Amino acid sequence: MIGLFAKADDFQSNQGRQNRMKKTIAYGIAGAFAIAVANAGDMSSCDKCVVPPVVEEPTIGATLSSGYMTDYIFYGVDFGGNAVWTGLDYAVAGTPLSVGVWYINPTDGLLDDELDVYASVGQEIAGFDMSLTMTGYFFPDSGSDATYELGYGIGRSLGVVDWNATARYDFEVEGWYFETGLSKGFAISDMMELVISTGISYQVDYFSNGGDFNHIYVMAALPIALTSDVTLEPYVAGLFALDAIDSFQDDIVHGGVSLSVSF
Numbered sequence: 001m002i003g004l005f006a007k008a009d010d011f012q013s014n015q016g017r018q019n020r021m022k023k024t025i026a027y028g029i030a031g032a033f034a035i036a037v038a039n040a041g042d043m044s045s046c047d048k049c050v051v052p053p054v055v056e057e058p059t060i061g062a063t064l065s066s067g068y069m070t071d072y073i074f075y076g077v078d079f080g081g082n083a084v085w086t087g088l089d090y091a092v093a094g095t096p097l098s099v100g101v102w103y104i105n106p107t108d109g110l111l112d113d114e115l116d117v118y119a120s121v122g123q124e125i126a127g128f129d130m131s132l133t134m135t136g137y138f139f140p141d142s143g144s145d146a147t148y149e150l151g152y153g154i155g156r157s158l159g160v161v162d163w164n165a166t167a168r169y170d171f172e173v174e175g176w177y178f179e180t181g182l183s184k185g186f187a188i189s190d191m192m193e194l195v196i197s198t199g200i201s202y203q204v205d206y207f208s209n210g211g212d213f214n215h216i217y218v219m220a221a222l223p224i225a226l227t228s229d230v231t232l233e234p235y236v237a238g239l240f241a242l243d244a245i246d247s248f249q250d251d252i253v254h255g256g257v258s259l260s261v262s263f
Helices: 002-044
Strands: 062-074 077-091 097-108 114-125 128-138 147-157 162-170 175-189 192-204 211-221 230-241 252-262
Touching (some): 175 211
């Protein structure tokens, strides 16, 4: 009996120790939870504890582009079919100056190849985007004489549509080319837009003697932002020849696609 009571006392003693241990563990867990909650509250109100947003690395201001054209249309005239082209543009940081080169090589037609080298300055004045561009046209394969052009561009958003106009003078041809047009973009998704544009051109001693309307164009382009720096843009366009060029230029439907990468 004494042994049984002794075992009972030991059992009760063990039970007491286990209960005290459980309470100690419970208090410890509760205390740790309270500290964690308190610390969480401190972190939510601490500016230094907020993780800063990821900052995108700045680009150097260059864009590399390449594309294909069913027809190379230059100022309303088809200069060659099945044309592959490549271009590089660079905007000089901290200045309104941008420079670029552009090369195209039609596989058939009037033109063997063409290399354009240009520099442009642009500025927004009174809500108008204005630019002045000097371009040199070179023809490496054919060996034809180079020609040089000075162009002035102006554009502005009219709210419903965007308006633009250009005036260009070729020093070798000694002729003027003018063009004005309207465009409108329609968002299809976060990464895609449909851009419809149309315009008309006029020339003076460029393709024909004196002054004549040159051509009318309509175009639908679909720029697709594959990433923030990469854009794919297919297009289809219609060309309608007017008095200055209708004796040698047919009305045509043409198209193409380009891929541009900014870095």
